[in-house]
Amino acid sequence: MTRLLIIGPPGSGKGTQAEHLARHFNVPAVSTGDIFRSNVSRETVLGVQAAEYLDGGRFVPDQLTNALVRDRLQDRDxxxxxxxxxxxxxxPQAAELDSILASLGTALDAVLELxxxxxxxxxxxxxxxxxxGRSDDTVEVFRHRLKLYRTQTHEVVSGYAGRGILVSVDGTGEPGAITALAITAVENFLATSRGA
Structure with a gap:
């Protein structure tokens, strides 16, 4: 049983690497971005609300995101x-994730930073x-998201580093090489943390 989190700035290749790592570790990938975009395209109630934030380059509010993640993490798969x-x-989302996982009797094994x-x-x-052709990929939106990452998500990364579960990997270069590097880094970390 492996519970991982992949984190990094917009454009760092999280989605691509998440797909490869999930396949390697034989676990489902859970992407809030894909869930939001799916809801937006289907014009669900959540999707309509989320679109207002996504198209402006802002993060979907914690209350909506937390509820979605809590429901998803309880799924049998x-x-x-x-x-x-x-x-x-x-x-605050990191604290909510800790709470969700604690209520399920578990915790993150490792956090991979690209x-x-x-x-x-x-x-x-x-x-x-x-x-x-994504409507949320404009220069202005990207730079705003990068600024938000630097000011908000950087604190999340620092928190996981302080807990000793952060594995940082250079996300530049060919995707296949990054995947190999990431898998090796995570496997080595898990082996060490589990006393193997």
Missing amino acids: LQAGFLLDGYPRTV RAPDAELEQRMHRRAQDQ
Whole structure:
């Protein structure tokens, strides 16, 4: 049973790496971003509310996000483990995640941080906007999200580092090489933390 969280700035490749890591560790990937976009495209009540925030480059409020994550983490397919992508983004969300997991009698095993320079992140955002045509991928929205990451999510990263469960990996280069590096780093950390 492996419970992982992947974290990093916008454009760092979290979604791509989450997919590969989830497959390697044989756990479902749980992406709040995908859930939000799905709700937006289907124009659900949550989706309509979330769209107002997403299109402006703002984070969906904690109350909506926390409820969605709490429900998802109780699903049967996550009992044997999971990889969270896109949550938590703020210190209050991190505290809520701890509470959710504690109520389920578990905790995170490791937090994988992907690091990359701002210039590379912006180049990736441009490519993604062209490839996927996402309405939330504009330069202005990206820079606003990056600023929010630096001011809010950085504190979350620092908190996990202080707890000794943060594994940082260089997120620059070819995706396959990053995947191999990330898998090795997480496996080594888990082996050490579990006393293997």
